[in-house]
Amino acid sequence: MKNPDQEQSKKNESLAGSPAGVLNLGYDLNLSVHIGSLIMPNPVGVASGTFGYGEEYDELVHIDALGALYTKAVTLEPREGNPPPRLVETPMGLINSIGLANPGVEQFLKEKLPSLKTRRCPIIVNVAGSTEDDYIHVIEQIEAHLASTDTGRPGIDGYEINVSCPNVHRGGMSFGIDPRLVERLTHSLRQKTSRPLIIKLSPNVTDIAEIARAAEAGGADAVSCINTVVGMVIDTEKMKPAIAMGTGGLSGPAIRPIGVAATYKVSKAVHIPVIGLGGITNASDAIQYLLAGAQAVQVGTALFSDPRAPLKVLDGIIEWMKRHSVRSVSDIRFMLR
Amino acid sequence: MRQFNATVAINRAIAPDWMHMAFEWPSDMPAPKPGQFFTALPPVIEQGAGTILRRPFAFAGFEEAQTKKDSTKPSRPAYAHSIYQVRGPGTRALASIQPGSSLDIIAPLGNAFPYPERGEQAIIAGGGIGIGPMLFLAEQLGAGGYASAAESGDMDASKDTRSSSIILVLGFRSASLIPFSSSFSAAGLPSWKKLLKKAFFSTDDGSAGIHGTVRDALEALWLQTDGLKASRSKSLVQRLWHLYGCGPGPMLASLAQFAAKNQIQAHFSAEQWMACGVGACHGCVLPAVSGGFLRVCADGPVFDARTIDWEKNVQ
Numbered sequence: 001m002k003n004p005d006q007e008q009s010k011k012n013e014s015l016a017g018s019p020a021g022v023l024n025l026g027y028d029l030n031l032s033v034h035i036g037s038l039i040m041p042n043p044v045g046v047a048s049g050t051f052g053y054g055e056e057y058d059e060l061v062h063i064d065a066l067g068a069l070y071t072k073a074v075t076l077e078p079r080e081g082n083p084p085p086r087l088v089e090t091p092m093g094l095i096n097s098i099g100l101a102n103p104g105v106e107q108f109l110k111e112k113l114p115s116l117k118t119r120r121c122p123i124i125v126n127v128a129g130s131t132e133d134d135y136i137h138v139i140e141q142i143e144a145h146l147a148s149t150d151t152g153r154p155g156i157d158g159y160e161i162n163v164s165c166p167n168v169h170r171g172g173m174s175f176g177i178d179p180r181l182v183e184r185l186t187h188s189l190r191q192k193t194s195r196p197l198i199i200k201l202s203p204n205v206t207d208i209a210e211i212a213r214a215a216e217a218g219g220a221d222a223v224s225c226i227n228t229v230v231g232m233v234i235d236t237e238k239m240k241p242a243i244a245m246g247t248g249g250l251s252g253p254a255i256r257p258i259g260v261a262a263t264y265k266v267s268k269a270v271h272i273p274v275i276g277l278g279g280i281t282n283a284s285d286a287i288q289y290l291l292a293g294a295q296a297v298q299v300g301t302a303l304f305s306d307p308r309a310p311l312k313v314l315d316g317i318i319e320w321m322k323r324h325s326v327r328s329v330s331d332i333r334f335m336l337r
Numbered sequence: 338m339r340q341f342n343a344t345v346a347i348n349r350a351i352a353p354d355w356m357h358m359a360f361e362w363p364s365d366m367p368a369p370k371p372g373q374f375f376t377a378l379p380p381v382i383e384q385g386a387g388t389i390l391r392r393p394f395a396f397a398g399f400e401e402a403q404t405k406k407d408s409t410k411p412s413r414p415a416y417a418h419s420i421y422q423v424r425g426p427g428t429r430a431l432a433s434i435q436p437g438s439s440l441d442i443i444a445p446l447g448n449a450f451p452y453p454e455r456g457e458q459a460i461i462a463g464g465g466i467g468i469g470p471m472l473f474l475a476e477q478l479g480a481g482g483y484a485s486a487a488e489s490g491d492m493d494a495s496k497d498t499r500s501s502s503i504i505l506v507l508g509f510r511s512a513s514l515i516p517f518s519s520s521f522s523a524a525g526l527p528s529w530k531k532l533l534k535k536a537f538f539s540t541d542d543g544s545a546g547i548h549g550t551v552r553d554a555l556e557a558l559w560l561q562t563d564g565l566k567a568s569r570s571k572s573l574v575q576r577l578w579h580l581y582g583c584g585p586g587p588m589l590a591s592l593a594q595f596a597a598k599n600q601i602q603a604h605f606s607a608e609q610w611m612a613c614g615v616g617a618c619h620g621c622v623l624p625a626v627s628g629g630f631l632r633v634c635a636d637g638p639v640f641d642a643r644t645i646d647w648e649k650n651v652q
Contacts, residue, residue: 052617056635059338060443060615080629087610087620092387094612101619101630252389304612305378305389307340
């Protein structure tokens with residue numbers, strides 16, 4: 001039996017990228033981000049649904065150097081997901097309708113958690129459900145499991161609550177568009193865990209700031225902003241939608257201005273940290289989110305064109321901070337003129 | 338798997354809308370196997386198209402590096418080959434790449450075709466652009482002691498009694514679309530040319546080979562070998578066919594039916610729209626016979642024909 005820790009460190013030696021939290025710049029540069037009780041070593045995470053549970057990218061990405069790994073969504077029961085085709089490329093974007101395909105919380109704890117425990121970056125488990133009870137039970141099961149195995153790293157450092165998936169029939173986005181439901185759900189989940197709770201907001205609403213305020217009122221530690229934008233492509237020869245479910249979630253550079261505007265609006269409406277995402281491909285994209293008010297960012301769809309994108313974004317943020325004499329990444333949000 | 342910048346050595350047309358690409362393969366990486374694929378990041382060149390995804394392509398051949406006798410340094414690097422069809426802005430951009438340019442590659446990805454069992458007859462069927470990985474497989478099986486059925490210049494499979502021979506069946510819409518023919522001269526790997534010479538063809542319009550589909554060609558071959566089997570052990574020889582396939586969805590659905598009807602082993606390489614290419618996003622799935630879905634990139638692209646619901650996939 002191989003020691004996963006040894007395996008992991010051996011792999012990291014051969015990969016490019018600076019180890020988390022260690023920067024030889026000759027002067028102090030504070031890249032850390034506080035989300036509730038959690039300190040992320042840097043502001044660049046990988047977005048839920050684009051990075052699996054990490055293993056798939058092991059050979060391509062120096063995962064330990066990430067600011068955070070947001071897992072693929074975990075639901076109470078296993079989900080097969082939606083029928084194919086699930087994807088269609090659009091100008092500077094991608095529409096997906098995966099349908100939260102995942103093994104369910106029980107298999108997640110059995111099969112995915114062991115490798116997550118070996119990571120040195122914070123692990124945020126994305127949780128999805130159809131009913132309030134679904135979300136509660138997922139977090140209860142995870143917390144019970146962590147309480148019973150209290151040795152070593154927990155492998156789970158927080159939760160991102162997916163109340164905004166456009167690709168499931170029931171639940172998902174129906175929570176994310178109703179501020180009362182968001183507040184009640186957040187409040188219920190708050191009773192179940194002391195780990196950071198991040199509510200992932202949908203842009204498919206009339207007033208995203210209202211939903212963010214509801215999450216804050218319910219006790220959320222942060223909000224991530226934004227999930228995908230509902231979109232559709234029609235094949236004009238076949239005269240039918242390009243993906244099996246008809247509509248799906250649009251991601252990629254096409255939605256970046258929507259995400260930046262939402263982040264700008266939400267960060268003015270709440271006091272908790274905002275984690276910006278939507279179409280971040282390079283450092284300049286990420287810095288736009290940080291200037292708009294975000295304290296951290298996530299890179300998602302850009303991984304599909306270049307798995308190195310997240311760490312390139314991080315390098316670019318550091319370079320920008322040096323060039324503009326910014327000492328702390330959390331100061332960037334006050335710098336918008 | 339690894340992400341690397343490869344120098345493109347060849348990128349040229351070999352048939353209408355078909356390109357042959359070769360790029361330098363890193364000397365410290367194991368050779369790709371038939372069935373495996375790579376993803377390439379197309380340059381963004383087309384106004385308004387704005388592609389962002391990598392494109393997946395099957396390997397169609399591999400040339401080992403060449404080293405001179407009294408040297409440890411290779412005199413010529415290893416090359417990975419692929420053939421691809423220009424279908425949209427991404428592949429149009431790839432087709433415009435000049436030899437000598439650099440291309441962002443992730444490889445090798447996915448699983449490979451299993452080799453035939455001892456004594457099995459490898460029947461290798463490719464349709465359209467799906468012939469790429471089948472040429473690679475045919476070449477490797479040929480090099481591994483398998484001989485083409487028509488090696489001796491004999492195009493009649495029924496006269497070939499060697500169980501280790503391979504039979505290559507390639508289907509096209511029309512003769513004019515067959516690469517390396519007429520205006521497209523002699524471009525390509527020498528092994529492809531050899532294989533194409535010995536292949537059985539089918540065309541939808543009857544302009545070359547059998548008039549019909551790859552399935553029709555296989556049915557004809559099956560009948561031919563049936564005659565052979567009548568004089569030998571009929572059931573034994575039938576069981577020994579091992580069908581390999583790659584091509585459009587309807588072709589694979591039809592071949593799966595053929596394999597099931599005749600109770601023969603079959604492995605197909607499948608295609609699906611793909612985003613990450615490494616198993617993370619669950620975008621490129623196909624319906625599984627056992628329920629649920631399988632990822633083409635990580636569970637495949639090569640599947641035992643019985644595991645995928647090919648009919649459902651083409652509905």
